[in-house]
Amino acid sequence: MRVLFVTFAWKTHFYPMVPLAWALQAAGHEVRVASEPELLDTVTEAGLTAVSVGPEETLEQRIRRTQEEGDLPKGPIVPPFSTDSLYEIGDGYREGLPWEDITWLFDNVVVPRTRLLNDGMVDDLVAFSRSWQPDLVLCDVVTNAGAVAADVVGAAHGRLLFWLDLSLRMRRDFLRAKEQQPLAARPDALRDWYAGWAQKYGSDFSEELVTGQFAINVLPEPYRLEPHAHTLSMRYVPYNGRSVVPPWLYEPPRAPRVLMTFGISARQLAELQVMSVEQVQGILDALADLDIELVLTLPEEARQQLDSVPDNTRIADFVPFNVVAPTCSAVIHHGGAGNFNGTLLHGVPQLLVDSAVDAPAKRIVLEKTRAGLSVSPDEATGPRVREMLEQLLGDGAFRAGAQRLQREALDQPTPGALVQELERLVAGDRESRPRP
Template identity: 35%
Template sequence: MRVLFTVWPAAAHLYPSVPLAWALQAAGHEVCVASRPALADAVGGVGLSAAALVDEAELPRSVGASNPASEESRRTLERITEAMAVGRDDPVGFHVWRCHRDYAVPAVDDLQPIGADPAAPQPVLDALVAFCRDWRPDLVLWDPTTPVGAVAARVVGAAQARFLWGLDHIGWSMDRFARRKRELGGALKDEDPIVEAVRPMAERYGFELDDELLRGQWTVDPMPAGMRLPTDGRVVPMSWVPYTGSGVLPDWLHASSGRPRVALTLGASMRAFGKDSKPLIADLLEALGAMDVEVVATLNAAQLDGIAHLPGNVRAVDYIPLTQLLPTCSAVIHHGGYGTVCAAAAAGVPQIVAIDGDNVMEGPVSGHYLTGAGAGLLLRHEESSVADIRAMTSRLLADPSFRAGAAALRSDLLGAPGPAEVVPVLERLTAHHRAVD
């Protein structure tokens, strides 16, 4: 069969799908990845075929996951936030909704403007439908921030499902919003932003909006079972096999210094979308520099700008695949991105999630789960001194319970079927859901 992945144009969204795409190809299926032209080289770099849809210059506007929404959109989201009734007494729900509101909704809006005119051209959707009409996929696996995949699949009669790249913020938030709307009745007149994005896509191609277009016919979820959010709909679990890029093994990687090695990384997404992290980086380096550890910091020149000198026990490298680095480490300090969380879980390494404030995407949610699992700690930079950071890192390295918690998280991650085992499930589901010509 032919399988099309639709991916939001960022490596953090592409990489989680790579092991499943390879497994599908190894089973004899054709695979293609559709996204913006900006992602085409990355798709080719992981050995997959790319379909480049619409360039930035062809879009009527580009909001972007890191750019501000319109004033009208902000007011709507403020009203919805109040109606959701998710407060700080619900540490998971509070931050899941914030991540959905501040990242997922703008990301959807970037590719498919919320509240678009169904009669007007919708560049990304129209380009994807045109490609699907030519390529004729049997199955479309779509990133939750690219619901264009669900509509295009229906146009050509393909089966379609969501493929998660992290926790299901969108599904959880849609469920919560629907419950609150039922509870509040006519008092809540705003509509779910995702519904307002998908409805004009459906109407443009003559479809009634339904649950399958919003949630997929099923969802492939690679997150560890203990971290999954409770949502409605059918879920096909899959173990997360980390793919973090490739490269030549450096000669120093497996040489032992006789000291514990600590990885420090803030992820590619923080380089692209994160706020200024230099104060956090400076304090982390100062804290680690005074410890009897070896530090490998995957920080680029921009992140190190203003650092007068690196401590003698710190090796800074612009990039090294985490799948190479983490198995050599005793601990990792990072921003809480799901790709990093799962790469560290697969390596069985205790983790510290270091965040600056609340508006840091998925960091607080990851930190909460890791703390609860006994596999790590959450470091709130605004509440912590350099001495606090040093004490937290020392505790993580010295207390064997964190290593045991990390091992349990690894077992949880590996407990689901691997990508190759999921392929026959996708074949059966595709045969059931695909429209018969």
């Protein structure tokens, strides 16, 4: 079968797709990865065949232009209400956000983001899909253009989840609240976005465009935020791009090794930086007399701004996460999908400096399993980080909790084992509905 992966031009959204793409390719299926020109070298470096869709404009250029045109705020978008309800995990009933709050989120966050990330890709993606005729389209959870293209050519369509599914939860909250409103007061801007593209290509809107026919989820089932009715489980398999094992990792650590890393996203956009250089320096100073081996990943330009580096600290521009994590006693990170899932997979206690959009839910996962702790970026002072790190290293319950979570993660089917399930799913889809 022909399988098309679709993602916007962001490395950390593409990297988790690679093991499944290679599993399908190794099983004899044809695989293509469609993204904007900015990501093509990253795709081909992974040994996959890329398809260029959308303009040459980079994501950063598009964000800056949209901000200058007044269609996107220049600062962070902060809702004027509590969003705690969005992050609840468990089987209990949740009320959901009220109509005024959920429509605010869709009008100010969800739909503007959808337009920003997808509008430039749709036409090229549909043109390629009509030419290549994929049987299955697998989309990054915020790359909605893939759903439109799948619908146009009648391909099966699934959403790839490497983090908690806030998008589906918000959509369900929206539809629940919408039913309680008078007919004349039910605007649905996300539906309008999908319907506009569907009508352009001779189709009609269906809610399946938003949700996909199924989802592939790497989180163990008890910790999924809002599972799709048809969810396939898959083990998270790390992929870091070009990786080389540094010589200092040949030997075991002389003291408990702690990795502090804030991912690669902040290197692409300054707005995504979790902590200032001054905060990092404060943490280094506070940990300087601890009997640990601290490994800090930091770009060279940021390293040059540090006043001093303690003797127990090693700074590296980049270290393959899946290589260093198994040697660690704790990991301090910002909550990105690669860091969170990678730490979970290796059974290492983690300190989450919770800046990622779904970080509140990840904090709940760590609390439920006692696999780690979390702190907000504003509270991540040197003394506070030291206090929490000493808890992680000194209390064996955190290691035990992390290892329990690891076992649940390892119980998930590997990408290779998932291939046959996807083959059956696509075969059933072909039988159930004719293709255009």
